[in-house]
Amino acid sequence: MNFWRxxxxxxxxxxxxxxxxxxxxxxxxxxxxxxxxxxxVRRLYRAINEIPSNSKPVIISVDYDPSTVPELRPMTLAVLxxxxxxxxxxxxxxxxxxxxxxxxxxxxxxxxxxxGSSYGKDFVYxxxxxxxxxxxxxxxxxxxxxxxxxxxxxxSAELDILKGLHNYDDIAMVLDFTGSSIxxxxxxxxxxxxxxxxxxxxxxxxxxxxxxxxxxxxxxxLLGGLSGAAEYEQLINWPGNATIxxxxxxxVHILIIVLILLGNIAYFVTRKKHGAAQVAGQGQKGSx
Amino acid sequence: MRRQVPxxxxxxxxxxxxxxxxxxxxxxxxxxxxxxxxxxxxxxxFIGLISLVRLHATKVRRRAADWKFSxxxxxxxxxxxxxxxxxxxxxxxxLHGQCVPxxxxxxxxxxxxxxxxxxxxxxxxxxxxxxxxxxxxxxxIASAAFRxxxxxxFEATLLLVAATIVMLGRVPVGHYIWGVPQATAWILDVPxxxxxxxxxxxxxxxxxSTALKIMLGIERTYLGIKD
Numbered sequence: 001m002n003f004w005r006x007x008x009x010x011x012x013x014x015x016x017x018x019x020x021x022x023x024x025x026x027x028x029x030x031x032x033x034x035x036x037x038x039x040x041v042r043r044l045y046r047a048i049n050e051i052p053s054n055s056k057p058v059i060i061s062v063d064y065d066p067s068t069v070p071e072l073r074p075m076t077l078a079v080l081x082x083x084x085x086x087x088x089x090x091x092x093x094x095x096x097x098x099x100x101x102x103x104x105x106x107x108x109x110x111x112x113x114x115x116g117s118s119y120g121k122d123f124v125y126x127x128x129x130x131x132x133x134x135x136x137x138x139x140x141x142x143x144x145x146x147x148x149x150x151x152x153x154x155x156s157a158e159l160d161i162l163k164g165l166h167n168y169d170d171i172a173m174v175l176d177f178t179g180s181s182i183x184x185x186x187x188x189x190x191x192x193x194x195x196x197x198x199x200x201x202x203x204x205x206x207x208x209x210x211x212x213x214x215x216x217x218x219x220x221x222l223l224g225g226l227s228g229a230a231e232y233e234q235l236i237n238w239p240g241n242a243t244i245x246x247x248x249x250x251x252v253h254i255l256i257i258v259l260i261l262l263g264n265i266a267y268f269v270t271r272k273k274h275g276a277a278q279v280a281g282q283g284q285k286g287s288x
Numbered sequence: 289m290r291r292q293v294p295x296x297x298x299x300x301x302x303x304x305x306x307x308x309x310x311x312x313x314x315x316x317x318x319x320x321x322x323x324x325x326x327x328x329x330x331x332x333x334f335i336g337l338i339s340l341v342r343l344h345a346t347k348v349r350r351r352a353a354d355w356k357f358s359x360x361x362x363x364x365x366x367x368x369x370x371x372x373x374x375x376x377x378x379x380x381x382x383l384h385g386q387c388v389p390x391x392x393x394x395x396x397x398x399x400x401x402x403x404x405x406x407x408x409x410x411x412x413x414x415x416x417x418x419x420x421x422x423x424x425x426x427x428x429i430a431s432a433a434f435r436x437x438x439x440x441x442f443e444a445t446l447l448l449v450a451a452t453i454v455m456l457g458r459v460p461v462g463h464y465i466w467g468v469p470q471a472t473a474w475i476l477d478v479p480x481x482x483x484x485x486x487x488x489x490x491x492x493x494x495x496x497s498t499a500l501k502i503m504l505g506i507e508r509t510y511l512g513i514k515d
Contacts, residue, residue, distance in 0.1 A: 012431040019430045033460035036469070066418035097333075101410035131329030137322055204458065211476050212484045227458050250459040252426065257452055259434040264448075267438050 004266040015259065022255045026247035033250055035243060040214055041231040044199045044221020047173065048082055056172035057089035057161060059139075061186065062103035063096050063132075068179035068203050073106060074242035075201040075229035076177045080110040082236045088172070089161050090123040093147075095132035095182055103127075104151065120150075121160045127151030132182055136189040140168050168196035173220070177201040183210065187218045201228060295505045302503035340365070368409065375406040450475055 037045075051058065060080065064072045083090050094103040107125050111117055126147045129135045138146035143165050144156045156162045164170065174190045176183040176198065183200040190196040197220050202210055204225025213219040223232055226249055229242035305321065308314040344358035352358075439445040456462035457472025501507035 010434075012435075015431045015434060016427045019427050023426070035460050036463040038469075039473070066415040067422035069415055069419050070423070098414070101407055101414070104407065105411060129326075130333050131326050134322055134325050134329060138326065141319065141322070208454075208476055208480050209484060212481045212488065215477060215481055225458070227460075230460075246460055250461040252430070253455045253459045254461060256430050256433055257455060259430065260437045260448070260452065263434045263437065264439055 004269045007262055007266040008270060018255060018259075019252060022251045023248045026251050027244070030244070031247040031250070033247055035227075035230045035234045035246055037231045037234055038228075040222040040224070041228055041235070042221075043214075044079075044223060045082070045232065045235045047197065047199060047220040048079070048088070048175075049086070051086070051088050051172045053087040054089070056170055057091050057165070058083060058172050059091045059093060059174045060103075061174065061176045061178075061182075062092060062094045062099045062106060063176055063178035063180065063182045064102065065096055065098035065179070066102070069102065070241075070245070071203050071226050071229070072177050072179060072201060073102070074226065074240055074245075075223045075232060076106045077110060077240060078229055078232040078236060078238065078242070079175055079177075079201070079223075080106060081113065081238055082232075084110055084114045084117060084122070085236070087122070089121075091126060091161065091171075092123065093126045093135075094128045095135065097128055097130075100128040100151070120154075120158075124159055124161050125151040133185045133189060136185055137193070139171075140189065140194040143167055143170075168194035171196055173197040173199060175199045175201070179203045179206065181206070181209070183219075184213075187213055191218055204228075291508075291511065294511055295508070299503055299505065302499070368406070371406040371409055450479075 048058070060076070060083075062076060080090065090107075092103050092107045094100050104125055107123060111119070111123060114122075117123060127150065129146070135146055144162060147156055147162075149155050150159060168190060174186050174196055176186045178200070179202070183198070183202065186198045186200070191198045198218065199220045199222070200210055200213075201223035202225075204227065207222065207224025207228070210219060210222050210224070214222050223229060226242050226245050229240075230246045233240050233243050301321070304314060304317045308318045341362065344361050346352075347355045347358040348362070437444075437448055437451070439448050453468060453471045454475055456465060457468050462468045462472070498507060502510065
């Protein structure tokens with residue numbers, strides 16, 4: 001069997017080993033490839049930078065579950081760090097039951113990095129509420145009616161950050177981090193109905209879906225996958241897991257491209273040979 | 289009568305919801321509908337829970353296929369519910385008086401209590417398990433791309449070239465290959481956006497027509513009627 005035929009019939013476990021090595025090697029021996037910031041990420045950064053410190057809070061909606069944590073947690077942390085550093089009050093919520101623990105964890109992680117920040121004044125965790133789009137509309141009508149208590153059961157009326165907060169008019173921006181199309185609901189209700197700015201961070205596979213909203217300005221900015229998170233880490237000058245992961249992602253992407261190219265070359269080479277053999281076979285039959 | 293009443297309710301509710309967008313005095317209906325819908329959402333979660341328990345309890349009782357996994361599901365459900373409730377109401381904190389004020393709430397810190405700390409269980413079991421399952425996709429996608437991504441036709445070649453450029457353009461190494469960042473941005477901004485918009489408009493029109501069919505009683509499958 002020649003090389004091309006071997007390639008076409010290659011055991012998939014060989015590919016698994018190659019992918020495993022491509023992921024693990026750059027993590028052990030970092031390549032430190034420089035990350036370049038793309039325009040959608042820069043737009044989100046600029047939009048958050050334009051929010052005045054100690055003014056209206058931003059809502060950060062942690063709408064992902066553990067399956068997409070590796071991609072979405074780094075960007076959530078990066079944006080939270082940016083907000084904390086700029087002293088922008090943060091309200092963390094989630095529309096998914098599995099997002100509750102993740103939202104709380106992300107908030108606790110960043111809060112512990114900023115010892116001067118205090119719960120209830122600079123940041124608050126409102127927990128999970130069922131009925132995503134209903135909650136979004138509810139915030140537009142009466143925030144404290146929709147969230148009478150925070151995620152720990154403390155009445156909203158007792159939290160400084162929520163005093164004087166009635167609806168989207170009192171919110172600077174909504175930032176949604178999600179592995180689903182829930183950001184579209186935020187656009188529909190928070191932006192279209194109540195005129196509140198919306199930014200999003202989505203998984204790489206979903207980023208292309210969000211581009212129409214980005215081009216129309218319905219999204220102020222967009223973080224797509226681990227690369228979006230790494231670019232944001234670059235902008236806030238706080239390298240984290242996304243920056244570390246980009247080396248591995250670069251190598252895996254190149255590996256997949258090489259595999260696709262080799263697969264195609266093997267396909268055409270063997271098809272040509274197979275075709276030539278068939279023609280030769282028919283010629284022999286004809287002559288006999 | 290059993291058919292007419294739901295259809296009338298559906299029609300009236302649909303017309304009122306539509307009208308309130310244009311007639312501000314009808315906004316009371318919108319506000320109330322919102323409150324009802326929120327209540328129904330909560331009830332739906334509760335019904336889901338009952339349904340889950342019934343399904344798995346039946347499987348265990350009948351010794352159906354993989355019934356042992358159903359026992360694990362039920363035990364995990366009970367355990368997490370208990371952990372959630374005990375943590376939520378600070379039962380251990382009240383019983384033992386040992387707690388450390390966290391940045392947001394009191395954390396339970398010692399011995400037996402940790403076994404029932406909802407957040408710790410979630411972070412240390414649920415996240416690694418689910419993230420691992422999802423990570424396996426990378427291996428299967430690599431294998432599938434190698435086997436199935438063939439330039440057999442013009443359309444397939446187009447897809448192959450576009451995918452290769454975008455894959456390169458989304459990682460740092462691609463930013464240093466001439467033309468790749470610009471080509472990636474163009475693919476995402478122009479053909480991708482155009483195709484997505486076409487799909488979105490189609491979905492929007494489909495949703496409008498389905499809503500009208502439901503309001504007018506033409507589409508009745510939600511009532512369990514198949515005609």
